[in-house]
Amino acid sequence: MDELDILKKSWNQPNAEHEKLSVKDIYPMLQKKSSSIVKMLFYISIAELIFWSLINTLPYFYSDEFRQKLEAIYTNEYILTALTVLSYSIILLFIYLLYKSYKSISVTDNAKRLMESIIKTRKIIKYYVLYNLIMAGISIIIGLYYSLHNDPNVSVQFSDFNTKQLVISFAVIGFFTIVFIASIWLFYRLIYGLLLKRLNKNYKELKKLEL
Amino acid sequence: MNKELEHSFVELLEKHQNIVHKVCRLYTNNYDAHNDLFQEITIQLWKAYPKFRGDSKFSTWMYRVGLNTAITLYRKSKRRISTQDFEGVAFKMKAEDYDDTEEQQLKVLYKAVHQLNDIEKALIFLYLEDKDYREISETLGISEVNARVKMNRIKTKLKTILNP
Numbered sequence: 001m002d003e004l005d006i007l008k009k010s011w012n013q014p015n016a017e018h019e020k021l022s023v024k025d026i027y028p029m030l031q032k033k034s035s036s037i038v039k040m041l042f043y044i045s046i047a048e049l050i051f052w053s054l055i056n057t058l059p060y061f062y063s064d065e066f067r068q069k070l071e072a073i074y075t076n077e078y079i080l081t082a083l084t085v086l087s088y089s090i091i092l093l094f095i096y097l098l099y100k101s102y103k104s105i106s107v108t109d110n111a112k113r114l115m116e117s118i119i120k121t122r123k124i125i126k127y128y129v130l131y132n133l134i135m136a137g138i139s140i141i142i143g144l145y146y147s148l149h150n151d152p153n154v155s156v157q158f159s160d161f162n163t164k165q166l167v168i169s170f171a172v173i174g175f176f177t178i179v180f181i182a183s184i185w186l187f188y189r190l191i192y193g194l195l196l197k198r199l200n201k202n203y204k205e206l207k208k209l210e211l
Numbered sequence: 212m213n214k215e216l217e218h219s220f221v222e223l224l225e226k227h228q229n230i231v232h233k234v235c236r237l238y239t240n241n242y243d244a245h246n247d248l249f250q251e252i253t254i255q256l257w258k259a260y261p262k263f264r265g266d267s268k269f270s271t272w273m274y275r276v277g278l279n280t281a282i283t284l285y286r287k288s289k290r291r292i293s294t295q296d297f298e299g300v301a302f303k304m305k306a307e308d309y310d311d312t313e314e315q316q317l318k319v320l321y322k323a324v325h326q327l328n329d330i331e332k333a334l335i336f337l338y339l340e341d342k343d344y345r346e347i348s349e350t351l352g353i354s355e356v357n358a359r360v361k362m363n364r365i366k367t368k369l370k371t372i373l374n375p
Contacts, residue, residue, distance in 0.1 A: 034254045111283065201328075205330040209360075
């Protein structure tokens, strides 16, 4: 007899260890919160939207110095307005894409399609983080350029440097910028890596079947 | 969600709960993990229930949601589950069916099945549920031919695990 036939024989018998649940046992279960990866992904994406929006807007509202510097960099106020509108439009676009993507996740799809919709959602969050990291990198470069040219304190200090000192200063600033951006990137890889490890493994397994 | 909907769902789940228990039996190997997964599948079923249309059987619909939760949505992080746990909570049959040899045989079989990966377990589950290859392929999103080939490979793999 086939091994699976032996299993099949007892398959439909209830397991003695888990007593049959009554209607009364099931009701409270409906009130409990889900701890699925989609739920976690949802919380993380909301946290990220809030976090990056705060990072982008708080200094502008809370620091006069920052606002003045920003206004000094963008002497043309239209450029500043255009950039602000653009950055908020991008955030809104991401919110829309995320919402659409979450809506498309359906537990009643087939396993492969369900995994693909979750992976797609995770990718949108990834692009959002990437977008913010690139913007952070650009802001640091613009800020540095501005300080060198317009900030008397910084430019005086830098003008005293010889070539070697200048190269070292730029190397140090560049190094820390890269370390900063890379560590945020690694942090996200770790969070999503842990969260979606099992999903990725199973998705690969399903894809392998089609080769 | 209105009370009527809740009531009809709970009654249906109570009637078909064995399907969920069977999914948990394959994907978990201790008492707490079984309950955890059962809870998560119940939530997913309940969330999806308003969209459930009577055109498919409730049980068929449950296979899909149950397996999807076990393979994709469920996070094991709350309690670490290792294969070592299995010995302590071997599958027990009901007292009236008690047969020592048969129980031993089942114990070994379940232990072997627990060594398979999540996708292989899903195929085994649908096979044990007497689903044809068309339904297996539709549930997992793979072709019928591939489902058939994979099933044969799993049978061979099980044989190898059982007779090394």
